[in-house]
C-alpha cells in the first residue's frame with residue numbers, strides 16, 4: 001500500500017506538471033475572446049461557441065476545466081459565468097492580465113518550449129526560436145510591441161498605488177523615464193506632480209506609442225519623447241532618471257553600462273531611481289508571493305539567456321550601482337516585493 005504522504009506528494013507533483021495546461025487553457029480562453037463574450041452575464045457553451053467560432057463540446061470542456069480554477073462558474077441551468085478572478089482577463093479591468101496571456105500565447109511564451117536548451121547552454125530560448133533578440137523583434141513587429149506595452153502598463157498599474165504612496169516626486173522638476181515604454185508611468189507621475197516636466201526615452205518603434213499616450217493624457221505641454229539607445233546617451237541635465245523594470249532585462253555588464261549612461265547625463269544633484277523586483281525582499285512572504293520573483297527570473301532567463309536579464313537581490317543592485325560610481329541613498333521595499341532604490345553619485 002502506498003504511504004498516504006507519498007500519494008499526496010505524487011498528486012501534488014502532477015498538479016505542478018499540469019500547471020502548464022492550466023496556463024495554456026487560460027491563454028486559449030483569452031485568444032478565443034471568452035472573457036469579453038461573458039462580460040454581459042452567464043451564457044451557454046453552445047451560445048458562446050457560435051459567437052467565438054469554436055466547437056461546442058470542446059468549448060464546454062474548456063469552460064468546465066477552468067471552473068475548479070475559479071476562472072468561470074457553471075450555473076445550475078448549465079450556463080457559464082465569469083468569476084472575479086475571470087474578470088481580470090477583461091481588457092478594461094485595471095491591471096488586466098489579458099495582454100500577459102496574449103504574450104504567453106505568442107512567441108514570448110513559446111520560448112519556454114526550448115527551456116531545456118537554455119538551461120543546458122545558457123543561450124536565450126527566445127533568440128534560438130526567433131533568431132533575433134526580444135527588443136529588436138518588438139521593434140520590427142509593431143502589433144507585438146503594442147501587446148508588450150499593454151502588458152507592461154497593466155503590470156505597472158498594479159504597482160502604481162504603492163509607488164506613489166511611498167515616493168514623493170515633487171522634489172524633482174525635470175524627470176526622464178529611461179526605457180519608459182508607452183509613457184504610462186510618466187503620464188501617471190506628471191498627473192500627480194503638477195510642478196514637474198518629463199521626457200520619455202525609448203527605442204524608435206515605441207516612441208510614437210508614448211507620444212499618443214502623452215497627447216491623450218493632455219500632457220503635451222509638460223512631456224516630450226526622445227528616440228534613443230540607453231547604452232549611448234540619454235537626455236542630459238534632469239533631476240531624476242527613472243529605470244523602471246529596465247535593469248532586470250540585462251546582465252550585469254549591460255546594467256552597469258545603462259546606469260553609467262544615466263550617471264553621465266545627470267548633474268551632481270541628480271538622482272537615479274531603480275524600480276524592480278527584489279528577490280530577497282519577497283522571500284520572507286509565506287503567502288506564495290516569493291514564487292513570483294523566482295518565476296520572473298526564469299522568464300528573464302528564457303528570454304535573454306544566462307548572461308542577460310535576471311531578477312536581483314538588494315545586494316546585487318548595490319554592487320551594480322557601485323560599479324557605476326553610484327550609491328543607494330534610499331531603498332524602499334514595497335508590499336508587493338518591488339523596490340524603489342534612489343541612487344546618487346558617490347562623492348570623492
Ligand SMILES: C[S@@+](CC[C@H](N)C(=O)[O-])C[C@H]1O[C@@H](n2cnc3c(N)ncnc32)[C@H](O)[C@@H]1O
Pocket residue numbers: 135152153156178179180181182185201202203206228229230231243244245246249
Ligand atoms: C521591460 S520594459 C519596461 C518599460 C517601462 N519602463 C515599465 O516600467 O513598464 C523595457 C523597456 O526598455 C526599452 N529598451 C530596450 N532596449 C533599449 C535601448 N537600447 N534604449 C532605450 N530603450 C530600450 C524597451 O523598448 C522597453 O520599453
